[in-house]
Amino acid sequence: MGAELTVSDQAAVLEPWTPETSLASTEAPPAQEARPRASEPRRYDFIDALRCFAILGVIFHHLAPRVPGMPRPLYVLAMQGFEGVQLFFVMSAFTLFLSLDSRTRSDRRPYLDFFIRRFFRIAPLFYAGLAFYTLLDYLTVPGGGRASESLGCFLSTLTFTNGWSPRWINRLVPGGWSIAVEMNFYLLVPFLFKVLKDLRLAAMGSFLALLGAAAFRVVVLRVGPHALGPDSGPLLSTFLYYALPLQLPIFCMGFVLFYVVKGILAGDSRRPRHAVIDSWFLLALSIYIMVAVSFSDVSLLLGHVLYGVAFVLLGWSLALYPNPMLVNGVTRFLGKVSFSAYITHFGILQLLEYAMGRGPFRWIEALSPAPRFVVLAVLTVLGTAAVSAVTYRWIESTGIDLGRQVIRRVEASRARRARGRSPALQASKIVEQLA
Numbered sequence: 001m002g003a004e005l006t007v008s009d010q011a012a013v014l015e016p017w018t019p020e021t022s023l024a025s026t027e028a029p030p031a032q033e034a035r036p037r038a039s040e041p042r043r044y045d046f047i048d049a050l051r052c053f054a055i056l057g058v059i060f061h062h063l064a065p066r067v068p069g070m071p072r073p074l075y076v077l078a079m080q081g082f083e084g085v086q087l088f089f090v091m092s093a094f095t096l097f098l099s100l101d102s103r104t105r106s107d108r109r110p111y112l113d114f115f116i117r118r119f120f121r122i123a124p125l126f127y128a129g130l131a132f133y134t135l136l137d138y139l140t141v142p143g144g145g146r147a148s149e150s151l152g153c154f155l156s157t158l159t160f161t162n163g164w165s166p167r168w169i170n171r172l173v174p175g176g177w178s179i180a181v182e183m184n185f186y187l188l189v190p191f192l193f194k195v196l197k198d199l200r201l202a203a204m205g206s207f208l209a210l211l212g213a214a215a216f217r218v219v220v221l222r223v224g225p226h227a228l229g230p231d232s233g234p235l236l237s238t239f240l241y242y243a244l245p246l247q248l249p250i251f252c253m254g255f256v257l258f259y260v261v262k263g264i265l266a267g268d269s270r271r272p273r274h275a276v277i278d279s280w281f282l283l284a285l286s287i288y289i290m291v292a293v294s295f296s297d298v299s300l301l302l303g304h305v306l307y308g309v310a311f312v313l314l315g316w317s318l319a320l321y322p323n324p325m326l327v328n329g330v331t332r333f334l335g336k337v338s339f340s341a342y343i344t345h346f347g348i349l350q351l352l353e354y355a356m357g358r359g360p361f362r363w364i365e366a367l368s369p370a371p372r373f374v375v376l377a378v379l380t381v382l383g384t385a386a387v388s389a390v391t392y393r394w395i396e397s398t399g400i401d402l403g404r405q406v407i408r409r410v411e412a413s414r415a416r417r418a419r420g421r422s423p424a425l426q427a428s429k430i431v432e433q434l435a
Helices: 045-066 072-103 110-140 142-148 151-158 176-186 189-195 199-228 233-242 244-266 275-294 300-320 329-336 338-355 359-366 369-420 423-434
Strands: none
Touching: 045 072, 045 300, 045 329, 045 338, 045 369, 072 110, 072 176, 072 189, 072 244, 072 275, 072 300, 072 369, 110 142, 110 151, 110 176, 110 189, 110 338, 110 369, 176 233, 176 244, 189 199, 199 233, 199 244, 199 300, 233 244, 244 300, 275 300, 329 338, 329 369, 338 359, 338 369, 359 369
């Protein structure tokens, strides 16, 4: 109980460089970007590509236990796909700083608008997932499964406070722990944006967050058994993977990435010569770190940190040169619908598991483990992409548009109140009353 989890154990649970000091000193093409809407931050294609790799890792991680007998190297690499969630966290922090850096110069109330945008970006699809998986359990699981949980569990999940409960953090929506962590992280972002003003401070913030994670772990392991009982070791070990304080160092890596590539994306710093070569070197180094950690017996927290470093290098590589092998129409599409894919892929996996051995899918069971994993991975990704395209169009996009409408109404209401308090209008009202 309370033993240190290693990266290998996770299978059972589910000085950064600056562009100015480039690895080599001909101009490379700038990072691809989408034309922004008026007053909105730029969108960069490599960001969607990185989100694509994140969701693929998560899908492979959840698929691997369903294919027994896989070759060990393939199984280990597939199970390491759980770090895809950490890549999501890195990119979340990166894009939030990128957005705030733009919006604080243009929006009148950037932080209020920030919270409105984030809620309507996440909550509608998450609530739809909660309804779907609860109904699915009610109809298919003896005893109701998730549908039989307490009212407190449902209320905690609806308010995203389940992220602080070892029992409820991942109870109702599959993978919902990361959504709770993400939503709680949003509360810290405006403060962190004001404090972490440059690369040095972002790196220092990562280090302090790492110390805080270690301290939080010690406290939970000491207090947890008294609060939850002497047999709560496995529950606490899982919670100490999920909890926000343990993930905060990874989020801070996203802030580091923001300051590393800020000049490149803004075009206000000299793009290093031989940037394509630099990009390939950074890509190779990132892959090396990820593979080395995957086959090493390091602690889970240290493994997260090393993967975080690898993700910073990977993001820097694609910001320097959006390699078309990695940044293309397919990866951009999957990245765009990656949040929908995160919520829906669990249902696709359950559907495939049910279909195995039936009708046209019967031949898959005759395959040896490695080919079976590849076939199931392709089917899962295709099915998830198809469903996610629908949920993105009708739920995610609708929620985003609703958030924009709320912001416009808040701004309009504020403008009306401001006009009502203007001296000229007040004087006009006095004159009317005197007349």
